[in-house]
Amino acid sequence: MNSRIKVSYLRANCQPSDAECKRRDIPLAKPFCYYLKFKILQMYPKGNLYIPASHGRLEAILKEPSGDTRGVGLVCHPHPLGGGTMHNKVVFRAAAGLIDAGLVTLRFNFRGVGSSTGTHEEISGGKEDVTDALDYLAETYPAEPITLAGFSFGSRVGAEVGMNDDRVVRLISIGTPVDKYSDYDFLTQLRKPILFVQGDHDEFGSLENLKRLVEKVAKNAEAELVVFENSGHFFDEHLNELRDSIKNWTEQQIDSSK
DSSP states (O other): OEEEEEOOOOOOOOOOOHHHHHHTTOOTTSOHHHHHHHHHHHHSTTOOEEEEETTEEEEEEEEOOSSOOOOEEEEEOSOGGGTOOTTOHHHHHHHHHHHHTTOEEEEEOOTTSTTOOSOOOHHHHHHHHHHHHHHHHHHHSTTOOEEEEEETHHHHHHHHHHHHOTTEEEEEEESOOTTTOTTGGGGGGOOSOEEEEEETTOSSSOHHHHHHHHHHHTTTSOEEEEEETTOOTTOTTOHHHHHHHHHHHHHHHHHHTO
């Protein structure tokens, strides 16, 4: 098992000034959440993608790399009942890292989130949604290898689906909540490369417990653990480094598979 520790800092975003609001035609009386929604609309002016699902549709965003395509990626967001969406900052950075590595990357809202249909059904529903997203990618980009990443709840459902799906060639587990879900031992059956990214003060997965899991996984699969010092579950001061870690590992995996 390989282990690395990285330390970095990230400046927090701030609310726009009144002058900036006037320039962008953002009502001054609106709260900051309105500004965030406005920013999202600006980032995706053509609207989101809707992909077929067993319960109707999943709202998603598909982004292509600026250079050559080297595969496709899927990123799964944290728990819907905790406010998790595909716009989560960790999910956004993870997707950006995959795009940086040359992957066409899809992130989506689980059932009952945003404009996705259906209602939340915990792990079983989450796994069905991940499978539907993989079906879309496989049909749209046939024969392209898929890298599947998940954050928190997205890690739990994504890893179990991706482990058993031949279309997925590698996994990335971010903020693995081993203390919330005690059944991660299913990963001991994994036979694909996997990257774990964790903060050393993660509230839902202690580093000690995760290391024990990684040691078990590494007996049968190529497993790497990246640890961020002084970081909690949401990697607040380490988001850029999170993106870089995912990019670098994915590029290394692609190059070694040639």
